[in-house]
Amino acid sequence: MDPGLEETNFYDPENFTYPFGTHVAVVEVDPGTGDIEIERYVAVDDCGEIINPLIVEGQVHGGIAQGIAAALYEGAAHDEHARLQTRRMDEYAVPHATMLPDYETDTTVTPSPHNPLGVKGVGESATIAAAPTVVSAVVDALEPFGVDHLDMPITPMAVWRATGGGR
Amino acid sequence: MYAPEFEYRRAESVEHALELLAAHEDARPIAGAHGLLPRLRTGEESASVLVDIGHLDGLTGIDERDDTIRIGALTTHAEIAGSDPVREHAGAMADAASELGDPQVRNGATIGGNLAHGDARADLPAAFLALDGELVVRGVDGDRTVPATDLFKGHFRTVVAPHELITEVRLPIEDESTSAYVKRRNPLSGYALVGVSACLGFAVTDDDARTVETARVAVTGATTKPSRLPGVEAALAGMTVDGEAGRLDETDRLTGAAARATEGFEADDYRADSQTSPEYLAHLLPVYTEQALHRAVEGYRRSR
Structure with missing residues (x-):
């Protein structure tokens, strides 16, 4: 047996961390075409002490993109024989940069008491926030039409139908 | 997905390309390759031989004479979108060319390929119809012209045969x-x-x-x-x-x-x-x- 030194250590945090934040979207909806334009998107996230701000900002940007995509674009569709109709990149709406708004981001820093660094997760914060933020904004915009619920993705055709189109 | 295997032939001239296309059943021409190749990969189209015409001389450029804008079939969307005569006399074609895909595609995809392919979702066909253009189509028997109103037969179906090549797109210049x-x-x-x-x-x-x-x-x-x-x-x-x-x-x-x-x-x-x-x-x-x-x-x- 070769000589050597070996050490194994486990760190078990005493509790979970709870990042939090608030996202707000301002949307404009054209009932004529069903088009939805995100005029402003403001995100304030709190992931505790920030070690690398660039990575945190990047996680927030990517997360918002995924949340908006879920809210407005991406949807798996099947035909009447349960065959997937959205198999390819020209059948499934992954948003391009041109389909997404500018983001206004900020952070508050509330250190976690449960670990020595005071850090919390940020990986999924923006994804979780963005989808309901955008959906709520669209539903709010369509309140004059008596709309109080829309399923995701809220496509332009869904808006057109919800505002009386096709009837 | 990968495209099934095909033979690649590089044409030396338009005539050579026409010979190659006539000699092989299931041969298709490619130039910018932005229309056909994606569909070969998905299996929506097939070709045993691809005849590359993308590099041929004499099929590019935009010329204005006899009240007609003549656009070589291998002219790219980017060149058309940026062309002064097209913008001045056939604004719809410049608009349509600038709307296609992204810059990389616009720098490769050609007007001849676009119109021959007949994708019913493409931008150029609307402009080509509204401008009442015509195509010069060459086959082994010589040239023929195809008016815009005769070209499109359905999604990916045009009157340009697989063994023919579009050489020129003509758009009339109209006063006022x-x-x-x-x-x-x-x-x-x-x-x-x-x-x-x-x-x-x-x-x-x-x-x-x-x-x-x-x-x-x-x-x-x-x-x-x-x-x-x-x-x-x-x-x-x-x-x-x-x-x-x-x-x-x-x-x-x-x-x-x-x-x-x-x-x-x-x-x-x-x-x-x-x-x-x-x-x-x-x-x-x-x-x-x-x-x-x-x-x-x-x-x-x-x-x-």
């Missing part, structure tokens, strides 16, 4: 005319969900008013094949563009003309996908037709 193309991008594919092109020619009357003498309006994307919109064209004929005083009235009349965009189409004539129904496309078609008409009229005013 204007054209425009507007597009609503399909968020799924980036192709036109609805693309409408309008080309209007005016007669100048004694009091310096302008009356619509020729009106050609065409749709791509929304329908199973790129098509002219005869109802809109009929409604526009004889319409006077009255200048500032008549603007409000003009808007009403353009709206009225655009409302006839769906004339002649049945539900089956519209394309549909997981996020759009024929009814929704029939709703959007007049909306974008109206935009195209306004854009064409405004462009004419600016050019006067």
